[in-house]
Amino acid sequence: MRKLLGYILSPIHYIGFGLALLIFHPIQWVCFHWFGYKAHKRSVDILNWFLKGSYYLLGNTVTFVNKQNLPVGRPIIFMANHQSTYDIPPLIWYLRKYHAKFISKIELAKGIPSISFNLQHGGGANIDRKDNRQAIGELVKLGTRMHENKWSAVIFPEGTRGKDGKVKMFQGGGLGALLKKCPEALIVPVAISNSWKVVQYGQFPLNTFIAMHWEVLEPIEPGSATANELALIVESKIKAHLGQQEPLATEDSLM
Template sequence: MKKLIGYFLSPIHYIFFGGLLLIFHPIQWLCLKTGGYKAHKTSVDILNGLLSCTYMLLGSRARFVNNQALPGDRPIIFVANHQSMYDIPPLIWGLRKHHAKFVSKIELASGIPSISFNLKHGGAANIDRKDKKQSMGELLKLGSRMQEKNWSAVIFPEGTRSRNGEMKPFMTGGVSILLKKVPNALIVPVAINGSWKFFRHGKFPLSTFEKMSWTILAPIESAGRPAEEVLQEAENAVRKSIENQH
């Protein structure tokens, strides 16, 4: 039944989702040119808040849960599992006060209205996974911006999306490089649960009436500890959170 309803609701969702991307592309450009970083960031935050609302057009519920008292005076590295492209809007909206910048594959930085513009001009690290030198350079530059501007980062250490909800092991590389530049960064695990279900039938029809959650977990201090140890602790916390929600 969910799949059948998806044939009717998916076009409506895609029209609103795609329409928002088209409308906010020139808005982002105008905000950046006239108001600089602050205005541009505000436009991006609003866009992603609205994109998150389009999930409701599929009858689905998205909950962002943050019961942690996160500091505002130090950089944070948010470490999350990755289930679908729909992971991103709730994270941008929910973490907006932390100026969270994404570690993203470079292919997304061109050709996609609004999304590519933000990745190019919003402070993200756009890495070429086939070029280790370029990837390291992008991460180091992001680390410098985090240290200088008190920004935060969002990284998906699995390296790719899990299309069936099964977590892959976290890889240390990206977090390790960031910590070299931002040794005082706080590691905060984020458990994403259920967003993969949107695409259980592929891109069309999207599944309907799904329940999804983005849960901020207890922070982990990284100072004086190997990156591998810290990331393993974060991975364990995310796995446990997802298991407890099933």
């Protein structure tokens, strides 16, 4: 039944999603070129509120839980499992006060209304996965901007989306590059569940009436742990929260 409803509701969702991108592209341009970073960021935040709202056109729901007393004005590296592109708008909207920047494929920085403009001018990192030197350079530049501006970042250490909701192995390379230039950053795991089900059948039809959930977990001070050790800690905490395993690593055991 959900798949059948997807044939009916997916076009409605895509129309809403696409209209938001088209409408906010010139708004972003004006905000960025006439009023600067703050206005541009605000326009991007509002855009992602609308993009998140388009999920409800499918009957899907968004629950974002953040019970952590996270500092504002200190760089934070949010590390999340990655299930679909539908992970991103809620992260941008609900983490907006932390100025969270994203690491994206360089291919996305061209040709997509609103999204490409923000990737070019929003302060994140656009990496070429085929050029390791370029990718590391972009991450180092992002870490520098985080340090200088007290911005945060969202990274998906699995490297690719999980198509069945199972958390893949976390890699520490991106985290290490950011910490190299922004060692004061706080590490914060974010557990995402059920967004993979939206694209369970592919891009069409989208799945319907899915309860998607994001939860910010307890922060981790980097201390003397290596990036790979920190990635293991975060991976185990997210897996434990999602019921995929018992915790395999703790901060005390690795520091």
